[in-house]
Amino acid sequence: MADAVLCADGPVRSLVELSLVGEHRRGHGSLYSALSTGRVDVSRLRRALAAVPLPRAADGRLVLAADITCWLRPDAHTSPERILCHTYGRGKDQHIPVPGWPYSVICALETGRSSWTAPLDALRLAPGDDGATVTARQMRELIERLIEAGQWRQGDLDILVMVDAGYDVPRLAFLLKDLPVQVLAGCARTVSCAGPHRRANRTPWAARRVTAASSSSATRPPGAHPMPRPRLGPDFTARPPHRHGTGSTRG
Known part of the structure; x- marks a missing residue:
């Protein structure tokens, strides 16, 4: 065959x-x-995927994105371990829960406008699983395979882990604190960063949040008082969303 x-x-x-x-x-x-x-030897397949050439950011670092994607199975009444998955856009202003299987997928990203990604791992969540715990365990095992395959060596830039705002970012960063990673989370208007930055009067791995929309005059009604601009530290830059700019972080 x-x-x-x-x-x-x-x-x-x-x-x-x-x-x-x-x-x-x-x-x-x-x-x-x-x-x-x-049969498919899943462990061998995961090791093989970790050893292939991976896309990287412009600075050469690995960028791993994790997200949960649901495979809806509303009519599969005999399928085991289905979970009610939240769906969007299936009706006017309606978020209808539909039975299905949620999968935690991790992909490697590259800099630029390309939409190509490199899927590296997929894991189905069981009923009662905690998203942050499962993602942290899945990400830890993947990063260990990447290090074993020589994708990251001592002296390289930290691996950037990107998740959306629905994740418990401080907890995810805490669970991965012994690995060479930085955790970045955000959505369309809000970006928060949790990384191994140790400063006075600030706990390690504390989440820092910057709302770009607060600096945009387009979000304020006429006659309203000016909203305070976000305080950007030396290790974070951002632009208002109406300029279609980019956000960057560095350790």
């Missing part, structure tokens, strides 16, 4: 077409028998 996939003329649109390739040399029934008795 592998020979048939490699030697087929054009894309494979259905499995049964592989039995027509000369390199297959067997009947189409053997193809489905192989799939029924075959």
Whole structure:
């Protein structure tokens, strides 16, 4: 079957077409028998993905993005461990929970306008799982595989871990505090950064939050008092969202 996939003329649109390739040399029934008795070595696949060349940021560091994506299965009543997943845009001003399987997916990102990502790990959440705990354990195992594969060495820039604002960022950073990572979280208008910055009168791994919308005059009604501009430290820069700028952080 592998020979048939490699030697087929054009894309494979259905499995049964592989039995027509000369390199297959067997009947189409053997193809489905192989799939029924075959298995995927998930641990080996994860190690192999960690060893391939990965996209990187402009400064050469690894950037890992984690998010939870739901596979909705409302009609699969016999499927085990379904969870009510929040959905958006399925009705006017409605967020309808739909039964499905939530997956925590981690991808490697690159600098630029490309939408290509490199999926490195996926893990299905079970009922009762805590998102921050599962993501921290999943991210720790992935980073250990990346270090073992030589993707990060002593002296390299810290790995940037990006999540959305729905995560417990300070707790996630605390759970990964012994790894060479910096945790960055944000949404369309708010960015918060939790990193290993130790300062006086500030606890380590404290989350710093900067709301870019507070500095935009477009968000204030006419005649309102000017809103205070956010205080930006020496290690963070941001621009108002209406200028479509970028946010950057450095240790």
